[in-house]
Amino acid sequence: MRSARPSRPATAAEAHLLLVEDDEVIRNTVRMLLERYGFTVSTAGDGLTGLEMFRETDPDLLLLDVMLPDLDGIGLCRRVRELSLAPILMMSARGDALDVVSGLEAGADDYVVKPCESAVLVARIRSLLRRVSFSPAGAGAASDARADSAVLAFGDLTVDTRGMEVRRAGQVVALTPTELRMLLEFAGSPGVVLERRTLLSRVWDHAWHGDTRVVDLHVQRLRAKIGADRIETVRGFGYKLRR
Template sequence: MTDVLLVEDDPLLREATQLSLERYGYQVRTASDGLTGLAQFRDKAPDVAVLDVMLPHFDGVSLVRRIREASRVPVLMVSARTDPVDVVLGLEAGADDYLTKPYDMPVLVARIRSALRRANDFAEADTQAQKDESLLRFGDLTVDTASMEVRREGRLVDLTPTERKLVLEFADQPGVVLSRTTLLERVWDYAWGGDSRVVDVHMQRLRAKIGRDRIETVRGFGYKLLAGPPPERL
């Protein structure tokens, strides 16, 4: 069974969410504060973590930072606060996605499934043996489409599964502008649309890792990978 770590300080919401997720077939461990959540995570890493932003003792943003120091486990953050600063802080800390309270349980489950798919794609690619015609080079950036490894100047770039999926989308269509809506659909599986801040913050993190000169922001449209000459297969 898929193991979910749910860290939520509201006892009624915590219990209701746990029961609902268990009905969907998930195994759910819970914590009521950030310190307990961190201890649970360190005791056994879950398949996915759902964290509230406002937590006693140790807030959700600090918690996701600690998680990211040791793991690429998918992290969804939830919050009753809609202030863009809170959203950006959570995503910049390393969260893969966020939801605003109140949320419908089918939406939370859909987000969990999407995050798990990205993580599973990443894990399966890491075990692939085939390498033929899987390497693409864009200047000093090399993308291995089989293993999903990304290297810059020969050095492996440490990316989350979501960031790797973004790179693959751009590498598949170098020089083509990909809109925020397109990226939400292809990377986050948002068939119903979503908050473009998720895309913008992840793009900031990705550009900082692979080089800001590699991805161009096309104002009013989206982003594109600056391929330079046609991609060279290695």
Template sequence: MSDVRPVRVLLVEDDALMRRAFTVALERYGYGMTAAADGLTGLELFRERQFDLLILDVMLPGLDGIGLCRRVRETSLVPVLMMSARGDGLDVVAGLEAGADDYVVKPVDTFVLVARIRSLLRRATYAPAPGPEPEPAEPEGEVLAFGDLAIDTAGLVVSVAGEPVALTPTELKVLLEFAARPGVVLERHTLLRDVWDYGWDGDSRVVDLCVQRLRRKLGRDRIETVRGFGYKLRR
């Protein structure tokens, strides 16, 4: 019997039928599911246990998904997938601004949901694991410097003016894409493909909001907008 533990997922969804359907479907794919019916219960579970990924509905009683995502981001970089019942942009933008990594619009096909989960978990491998500092080893990467911005590609540590900056796995992956090609304009659809694993035209708002969060953390002038094309990292 394998001793590899299942990926632990916290689902916060107030609709009982949807909560049950998502739980059963994802358990069939091997995920270890924990479910909550409201935001405050979800926050309590998040604080009590360790999860590899959170799926948060936007409309929740007590504490909505946007507020819950903000509370999570105060202490954790765990991947967050938002679920919205409407695709008009209001919930999407609010969720991404709160720190979510991606979103899906309900009703969502199970195959699409699993694909978004797998993409988020792949990105999470870019984040250093929590715990004690590892023993020093021969570095396999290098430190990239752009002014006072430093990126340790081996240790996956980002700092500005010598101070470490906490980035979510998605933010870190986007920054690494920019750092690999400084001064080169990266189009939104290229970032959607390489970071979010969208094999089709995805919602470019996830890119725009992620860049906005990076600017808040790294400095507003660090990533330049090239109108009509995309973004580039200033040399």
């Protein structure tokens, strides 16, 4: 698996996006919109072509429709996750709960519902790009803990906040930028309950009242990688990292 590269660009002028959308009108409209904002955009009209282009071009971000011919968006998302930790933004025409959950479980970082306002789409893309190239000091509450130690330990789990490396029982844990940023938030305040809205704001930069299922699904994915009992659910409030 290719790891996410913290040095990847966070600005539109430097970022290369791959848009996979089967509707030609929507595909061209979104491409032109994103190019007006300064992004470089490659496009594909089906899942298999999208997968091949991803392998060839190694884009900074994948913008992916759910309903695709040959290989659907959920399947493509899973295949990409086998290759890379690059951020993935799913697009759903229906906003159906099953689409959202399936996409996030497959490894997507975030989602938007079509039709989507251009400002919202661009904001989500920029947020994901910032997450890939974020400075360790910019990860919310976790920055306070870094002043005392670069390596935080929680049982057999260690978080190197400078090297951006996580190990469990000595083995490196491959985390997406979103998962890493979430873990840093938890690690900066062990034992403290973080509300879903707080995590949505800090990790996803969602100032609006976004869908907290994004948080719940990423907590599930993070638990699967660092240990199911490491992050505790506090019903009615949120989550906390066990000390």
